Amino acid sequence: MKAGVIVFPGTNCDRDTKGACEFFGWDAEYVWHDETSLDKYDVVFLPGGFSYGDYIRAGRLARFSPVMQAVNDYVEKQRGFVVGICNGFQILCESKLLPGILSVNWNTKFICDITPLEMKINGNTKKINLPIAHGEGRFVASEETIKEIEEKDMIFLKYSDNPNGSMDDIAGLYDKQKRVIGMMPHPERAVFKETTGTDGLQFFNMLELNLKQGMN
Amino acid sequence: MSTKLYQALNICEEEYKLIKDSIGREPNELETYLFSAMWSEHCGYKHSRKYLSRLPKSGSVLSEENAGGVQVGNHVIFFKAESHNHPSAVEPFQGAATGIGGIIRDVLALGARPIALLDSLKFGPMTDTYSKHIFDGVVHGISAYGNSIGVPTVAGEVNFDPSYTSSPLVNVMAVGIVHKDKIKTSIAKEGNLVVMVGSHTGRDGIHGASFASKELSENSKEDRPSVQVGDPFMKKILIEATLEILALDEVIACQDCGAAGLLSSTSEMAYKGNCGLDLQLDTVHLREQGMQPWEIMLSESQERMIFMVSPNGLDKVIAIARKYDIPASVIGRTTNTGLYDLYWQDNLVASVSPEILNEGPRYTLTEIEPDYIKELRENTVDKTTPINKAVEKLVGDPNFASKKWVYRQYDHTVGNRTSLRPGQSGAAGIWIQEEGGVVGLTIDSNGRQVFLDPYEGSKNTIWESYRNLVSSGFHPLGITDCLNFGNPEKDEVAYQFVKSIDGISDGCREAGIPVVSGNVSFYNESPDGRVFPTPAIGMVGYIDSPDKLIKASLAENETVFLIGKEINDNSNIGGSLYYRTQYNFLGGLVDKVDPILEKHLSDTIFILRDTGLLTGSIDISEGGIFGALFEGIKGGNTGFKGNLIFSNDPEKALFGEITGRYLFSTQKPQEVKKFLEENNIPFKELGICTGNKLEFDGYSFELDKLFSLYENAVESEIVK
Numbered sequence: 009m010k011a012g013v014i015v016f017p018g019t020n021c022d023r024d025t026k027g028a029c030e031f032f033g034w035d036a037e038y039v040w041h042d043e044t045s046l047d048k049y050d051v052v053f054l055p056g057g058f059s060y061g062d063y064i065r066a067g068r069l070a071r072f073s074p075v076m077q078a079v080n081d082y083v084e085k086q087r088g089f090v091v092g093i094c095n096g097f098q099i100l101c102e103s104k105l106l107p108g109i110l111s112v113n114w115n116t117k118f119i120c121d122i123t124p125l126e127m128k129i130n131g132n133t134k135k136i137n138l139p140i141a142h143g144e145g146r147f148v149a150s151e152e153t154i155k156e157i158e159e160k161d162m163i164f165l166k167y168s169d170n171p172n173g174s175m176d177d178i179a180g181l182y183d184k185q186k187r188v189i190g191m192m193p194h195p196e197r198a199v200f201k202e203t204t205g206t207d208g209l210q211f212f213n214m215l216e217l218n219l220k221q222g223m224n
Numbered sequence: 225m226s227t228k229l230y231q232a233l234n235i236c237e238e239e240y241k242l243i244k245d246s247i248g249r250e251p252n253e254l255e256t257y258l259f260s261a262m263w264s265e266h267c268g269y270k271h272s273r274k275y276l277s278r279l280p281k282s283g284s285v286l287s288e289e290n291a292g293g294v295q296v297g298n299h300v301i302f303f304k305a306e307s308h309n310h311p312s313a314v315e316p317f318q319g320a321a322t323g324i325g326g327i328i329r330d331v332l333a334l335g336a337r338p339i340a341l342l343d344s345l346k347f348g349p350m351t352d353t354y355s356k357h358i359f360d361g362v363v364h365g366i367s368a369y370g371n372s373i374g375v376p377t378v379a380g381e382v383n384f385d386p387s388y389t390s391s392p393l394v395n396v397m398a399v400g401i402v403h404k405d406k407i408k409t410s411i412a413k414e415g416n417l418v419v420m421v422g423s424h425t426g427r428d429g430i431h432g433a434s435f436a437s438k439e440l441s442e443n444s445k446e447d448r449p450s451v452q453v454g455d456p457f458m459k460k461i462l463i464e465a466t467l468e469i470l471a472l473d474e475v476i477a478c479q480d481c482g483a484a485g486l487l488s489s490t491s492e493m494a495y496k497g498n499c500g501l502d503l504q505l506d507t508v509h510l511r512e513q514g515m516q517p518w519e520i521m522l523s524e525s526q527e528r529m530i531f532m533v534s535p536n537g538l539d540k541v542i543a544i545a546r547k548y549d550i551p552a553s554v555i556g557r558t559t560n561t562g563l564y565d566l567y568w569q570d571n572l573v574a575s576v577s578p579e580i581l582n583e584g585p586r587y588t589l590t591e592i593e594p595d596y597i598k599e600l601r602e603n604t605v606d607k608t609t610p611i612n613k614a615v616e617k618l619v620g621d622p623n624f625a626s627k628k629w630v631y632r633q634y635d636h637t638v639g640n641r642t643s644l645r646p647g648q649s650g651a652a653g654i655w656i657q658e659e660g661g662v663v664g665l666t667i668d669s670n671g672r673q674v675f676l677d678p679y680e681g682s683k684n685t686i687w688e689s690y691r692n693l694v695s696s697g698f699h700p701l702g703i704t705d706c707l708n709f710g711n712p713e714k715d716e717v718a719y720q721f722v723k724s725i726d727g728i729s730d731g732c733r734e735a736g737i738p739v740v741s742g743n744v745s746f747y748n749e750s751p752d753g754r755v756f757p758t759p760a761i762g763m764v765g766y767i768d769s770p771d772k773l774i775k776a777s778l779a780e781n782e783t784v785f786l787i788g789k790e791i792n793d794n795s796n797i798g799g800s801l802y803y804r805t806q807y808n809f810l811g812g813l814v815d816k817v818d819p820i821l822e823k824h825l826s827d828t829i830f831i832l833r834d835t836g837l838l839t840g841s842i843d844i845s846e847g848g849i850f851g852a853l854f855e856g857i858k859g860g861n862t863g864f865k866g867n868l869i870f871s872n873d874p875e876k877a878l879f880g881e882i883t884g885r886y887l888f889s890t891q892k893p894q895e896v897k898k899f900l901e902e903n904n905i906p907f908k909e910l911g912i913c914t915g916n917k918l919e920f921d922g923y924s925f926e927l928d929k930l931f932s933l934y935e936n937a938v939e940s941e942i943v944k
Contacts, residue, residue, distance in 0.1 A: 058371075118368075139637045196640065
């Protein structure tokens with residue numbers, strides 16, 4: 009399994025994401041924001057951070073970068089999986105690769121915590137705890153979009169104790185083809201027992217399962 | 225008679241004469257500007273240097289550099305704390321944000337990757353609207369800047385006291401890691417290029433160093449242009465670019481542009497390297513047109529680094545800067561002239577020796593013990609409060625209550641190294657994957673005690689940090705000190721400062737740890753008052769395995785022990801938080817530390833842990849034995865039944881603060897007792913964690929009520 013970890017100027021979870029992939033046993037390498045092809049990767053990560061400073065709105069500028077053309081291309085070809093975590097999720101929404109947008113948390117503050125979640129894996133629901141760290145994590149979409157998200161079973165991760173005011177408690181979701189994944193919580197920060205627990209490994213397990221099924 | 229330039233720049237007559245004598249002529253206009261910045265208190269440390277040399281340095285790595293460090297295996301942990309008090313007082317958001325930016329660069333300049341931030345914050349009481357505004361702005365500034373650059377803010381302290389109303393204190397500590405063979409210093413060498421990488425130089429922050437070297441006043445808000453504006457995005461890419469550049473063999477030295485910007489960085493590097501340096505001011509990349517040489521030299525625009533690069537490495541440096549889209553210019557070269565020469569439009573516009581610039585005057589302070597010390601020591605409290613009311617007062621006091629509202633706004637898990645998070649223990653834990661262990665971090669201060677007794681209070685602050693690390697499982701290795709005082713030209717402040725230095729020095733010697741770095745912030749006063757003398761101590765420790773960390777939680781069915789001193793009717797509890805909160809009282813004698821007992825206690829904690837006899841541990845500080853027990857049962861979400869009062873005065877027994885005490889919990893009380901008795905460790909068995917009430921000495925409290933008071937006190941004050 010080969011993972012590409014996209015690095016925009018201002019990305020700050022690139023090292024954590026690459027480290028988690030490697031700990032999980034995958035090959036992983038950084039992909040600088042001017043890269044134009046991602047074909048060699050089975051999975052592409054858009055890690056957390058503040059791409060290009062996020063001065064306008066989180067993820068707003070990154071969608072214009074060359075590598076996002078490559079991401080679009082990668083998704084169109086259905087080459088592999090794209091996973092956006094935190095800022096990566098924001099970028100995927102701004103790029104219309106995922107529905108909805110991520111707005112300012114309902115308390116208007118940045119929130120860093122370990123939060124309880126329910127994750128759907130193969131039809132089962134598992135309770136896990138993952139770190140969150142974001143100022144703009146409130147998932148918002150139109151009523152029709154929310155309806156479609158539910159009907160097409162696109163939600164895979166829900167907050168048990170909604171910290172930011174996301175509609176429908178949405179913490180993470182797929183696109184319609186189930187090839188693009190976006191999530192606000194940080195599974196890559198929850199892989200080492202030495203730090204913030206190992207619940208994140210369940211996400212990587214799920215991803216590996218998805219990937220294997222996707223390759224068949 | 226019209227005001228001369230040097231007078232306008234706050235250079236006194238004696239110093240101006242000294243300048244003339246040193247350079248053998250009248251300085252020209254530009255040179256006068258250079259001296260006004262380099263000989264300011266902020267850069268020149270002229271009132272403190274003589275005394276700072278008393279601090280023990282032995283055992284530290286590169287204590288003369290931007291930051292000092294301690295060695296952990298093949299790596300060095302560099303750390304330093306710095307104040308950004310004055311800017312935060314007039315512009316809290318940018319003041320705090322750029323405070324982080326500045327201290328991060330100090331660690332970065334050594335080639336170390338920043339891995340953690342801590343902060344010590346002091347404000348006026350939350351009942352004061354302006355103080356609340358400053359508090360909110362500072363926390364927001366730290367959150368916005370620290371989170372963006374991807375360095376976790378893992379620990380800190382926040383206090384509220386009327387002494388900080390007009391002069392809030394914002395101290396930030398940065399911690400970085402580098403392999404011992406990859407360290408870069410700031411020592412220049414002859415024959416290299418001077419390359420500036422980072423933001424364009426603008427007019428922001430000019431005179432920041434001089435601004436920080438005077439008292440705040442009604443007019444301070446007019447100094448707002450002296451506050452720099454931060455750009456965390458530029459900082460983040462500058463961190464990455466700097467680490468790549470410093471990995472090049474052709475890069476000889478590095479220094480960040482902090483106070484007095486380009487001037488202090490380049491002249492200091494030349495001075496340390498004992499060489500000359502020419503700067504071509506026309507080549508500096510500028511943000512605005514028409515900037516004059518003195519503006520370019522004194523600008524404190526953020527996010528700029530200076531590299532000394534061997535000519536054959538220039539292309540590599542430029543390529544890295546280009547990759548990150550960061551502006552870079554060759555702005556000069558090091559020479560053998562021994563002079564710091566500035567050129568502008570092909571003319572030599574200033575020429576002075578780097579030594580003279582960097583070796584400003586060193587003053588001897590006039591220390592006179594202020595009268596208040598004797599008076600306050602003799603003061604006593606003659607009021608009492610029913611214990612149920614007293615407990616609620618303490619638990620709901622923003623000084624004691626949970627700071628979750630603050631640290632929830634800081635990203636404390638980015639970097640995936642955080643082994644102990646805020647609220648879990650007396651110290652933060654940062655996993656050092658490179659060596660297998662965990663670095664322990666804490667920052668502490670106690671202005672009340674230092675005000676009452678500058679010597680003992682400062683010493684106690686060292687030991688308070690020490691106990692915070694020990695109770696979390698770490699062996700202390702070294703400190704950084706950030707010394708916040710009033711105007712040193714006043715005898716009272718001079719006394720506080722010198723005694724405090726002596727207390728820190730003796731405390732560190734007794735604890736066997738060096739002072740690796742530090743910062744002095746004077747002039748923290750205004751016509752409305754002066755801050756408590758407040759040395760903030762940032763201490764770093766290490767433990768070789770994450771399995772040996774100790775959390776500050778007491779769990780159901782565990783037995784709780786007290787080891788160390790007991791409060792009796794003769795104990796000195798001067799400076800205790802409870803009395804300040806409940807009675808607005810500050811007085812009495814400060815307890816003296818017993819270093820031999822402290823060592824026995826820390827050894828005991830470690831042995832009990834290593835033999836599986838200890839499960840949770842808390843050092844006893846603010847809020848006394850009650851405070852420690854409360855934090856412990858809150859951490860473990862359990863009740864408690866037992867006894868805490870062993871003297872005639874229940875308030876003193878519960879809330880009094882003395883040195884040399886820990887609480888810990890165990891599942892094997894008999895074995896613990898046997899060990900403590902055999903080793904002559906003073907102890908008391910306090911009770912058992914059980915039920916859903918807090919019960920001691922006939923008093924009983926509902927947990928839900930107290931826990932919710934503790935959790936919500938800060939936030940409910942904020943929204944009031």
